[in-house]
Amino acid sequence: MTPEFILGLGLILLGTMSVAWPSPKDYLTRLINLEIPAFGLLLVMLSFDEMLALLTFIAVTTVSTFIFVRVIGKREAIN
Amino acid sequence: MIGMYQTGLIAAFICIIIAFISLYQETDDLHRLILTDLAEIMALLLIALVATDLAEALILPGLVVMIAELMALAEIYLVKEGIQRKKISCPLDIEVIQTAPPILAGILVLYGIILSGFSGGAVAGLGIIFYCVCKGSDEQFALIETASGYAWVAWIAAFFIFLILPEQWFFAVMIAGGAILVKVMAKFSLIGTMSGDPNV
Amino acid sequence: MIESLITIGLTLLIFLGAAATALWKNPFDKLIGLSILSGGVIPFIVMRGYLDVAIIVALVIPVSTIFILLLLGRRTS
Amino acid sequence: MLEEYGQILIATAIAWILFVTIDVFWRLPEKGGVSGADAIGSAIAKHGGDQHGGWMIGNIVSSPDASAGTLLAACGFFVAGIPGGIAAAALVYAGNRICHDSGYAGTSGALIATFVIAGCMQIGFGASDFIVGTVIAILTIQGISHPHASRILGRLWRWRA
Amino acid sequence: MESLIAASICLIIAVYCAIRAVLERETLLKLPFVNVMNFGIAGLIVLILPHPLTLVAAAAYFVGSTLEANAIASAYARREQP
Structure with a gap:
């Protein structure tokens, strides 16, 4: 029970709730809130010393953020 | 408990x-x-x-x-x-976006080459995506595809070395790691070039 | 004793950033909340001794922020 | 123990004088360097502060300047002695190039701070005192009250110009 | 032990400025408080693990967060005024 593990689980719980029911319900709010459970998973991986997985996870999360940005940009260009 | x-x-x-x-x-x-x-x-x-x-x-x-x-x-x-051909423009013209990409992308690509393997490919590919997005997309699909093809050949050659000359395993591991790096990096940089143009 | 004080302070920082990110409504404010959150996370990586990972994480987080700002600049102008 | 806190206070004063002098010397309060710094200066001026001091606060926020140079030079001195200070100057120059700045203030601040800290080490200060001192000094400029701090900086700028 | 006292002073300043930044109303005036928090965290990183590579980590964190603040401020200044 390291402090990183408990903190990570708390962040994942809080982030899941804030992604599931965002306050202004649009795409951008959900996209920014999605970073909170990503940080929580980072802390959980850190508490188990899975470093290679952590590096790859950070890079892949940023790439997926860019994919969402592209899709949302094309979606909002028609309105 | x-x-x-x-x-x-x-x-x-x-x-x-x-x-x-x-x-x-x-x-x-x-x-x-x-x-x-x-x-x-x-x-x-x-x-x-x-x-x-x-x-x-x-x-x-x-x-x-x-x-x-x-x-x-x-x-x-x-x-x-039906919005695949929609053109999105990028009018975000802050000063940082002109100066940050070369240095930051250079550091990320260098670190990715040192790390090698899939993780290194992801980090280096992220650097190339960042550079391509901020500088506007240059169409160089032919070059990227050629590099990816040679990486595939190098990967296969590394496995033949594993099978035929097992005492050279360190050399084969190095070739395989570099080839995976180039392949993942090429695939990720394709994402960066497809941001704006209508014919992807 | 002082080590546990540092852990408590970083915990406070992380939950302040997470709550601010989840509750504020303006997108720019939410990005500032993410900045506070990442400031709490990186010392934990350093305390475990993984300095190279900390360098890369600290350099990748602004890239993610700039990607989101690309969308914000496009939307509001 | 009391002597320790006295050392931290003296280090705070030295760091404050050092980086404010270098920043004012390199004309940071003259104008906002990037548009973000300009906007921060205008916002502070709208809330009852001074325009030139607001621009200097905006420049400190949006690019590593002499205060960051002082902090990183103290950090480099703490881990590796004088070569650490030189390496910190190089890192600050790279950071300045990233953030669209010319980089005179940060680099010269880091180099001068390295030699000042090396001199103060001879009379009994520790490098960790300077790290804490720089953090407290930057707190007094942009962490307590923006209007008062910007008025002090604006008075210094008018005295120099 | 001595450096841990200094580290806790840095951390207390960082937490204080984070609280001030959360309580501040206007977006542009939050950024100086966040900047003080970055100074405190960079000092804390060096003080809790003295090693030559730590200097690079602290510089990377500081430059990265400064870049982030610069981008946010510039994009906020260029947005459409309501």
Whole structure:
């Protein structure tokens, strides 16, 4: 029970709730809130010393953020 | 006394239930796509709770499947809505976007080459995406595809070295790691060049 | 004793950033909340001794922020 | 123990004088360097502060300047002695190039701070005192009250110009 | 031990400025408080693990967060005025 593990689980719980029911319900709010459970998973991986997985996870999360940005940009260009 | 694994499992199940309730209530397709990414994070959490080297070996294929699935679903969504050829312009003209990309992308690519393998390819590819997005996309698909093809040949050659000359294993590992690096980097940089242009 | 004080302070920082990110409504404010959150996370990586990972994480987080700002600049102008 | 806190206070004063002098010497309060710094200066001026001091606060926020140079030089001195200070100057120059700045203030601040800290080490100060001192000094400029701090900086700028 | 006292002073300043940044109303005036928090965290990183590579980590964190603040401020200044 390291402090990183408990903190990570708390962040994942809080982030899941804030992604599931965002306050202004649009795409951008959900996209920014999605970073909170990503940080929580980072802390959980850190508490188990899975470093290679952590590096790859950070890079892949940023790439997926860019994919969402592209899709949302094309979606909002028609309105 | 509840152990670490049980605590994590309980929290993960609570999160999975919340995610699927909100996925069930949602009707808009793009919102569903974002919630799919949340479900992916929950799946990775379940794998990470195993907490050995096995978990690390299982997370890397999970990440590959995650990014491939996300790209495919995004393309399907764009085709279904009929907005695939929509041109998005990028009028964000802050000063930082002119000066940051060369140095930052250089550091990321250098670190990725030192790291090698799939992780290094992801980090270096992220650097190339950042450079291409901020500088505008130059169409160099032929060059990228050629590099990817040679990387594939090098990978196959490394496996032949493994089979035929097993005492040269270190050389073969180096070739295979470099080839995977180039392949992942090429695939990721294709994402960066397809941001604005209508004919991808 | 002082080590546990540092852990408590970083915990406070992380939950302040997470709550601010989840509750504020303006997108720029939410990005500032993410900045506070990452400031709490990186010392944990350093305390475990993984300095190279900390360098890369600290350099990748602004890239993610700039990607989101690309969308914000496009939307509001 | 009391002597320790006295050392931290003296280090705070030295760091404050050092980086404010270098920043004012390199004309940071003259104008906002990037548009973000300009906007921060205008916002501070609208809330009852001074325009030139607001621009200097904006420049400190949006690019590593002499205060960051002082902090990183103290850090480099703490881990590796004088070569650490030189390496910190190089890192600050790279950071300045990233953030669209010319980089005179940060680099010269780091180099001068390295030699000042090396001199103060001879009379009994520690490098960790200077790290804490720089953090407290930057707190007094942009962490307590923006209007008062910008008025003090604006008075210094008018005295120099 | 001595450096841990200094580290806790840095951390207390960082937490204080984070609280001030959360309580501040206007977006542009939050950024100086966040900047003080970055100074405190960079000092804390060096003080809790003295090693030559730590200097690079602290510089990377500081430059990265400064870049982030610069981008946010510039994009906020260029947005459409309501």
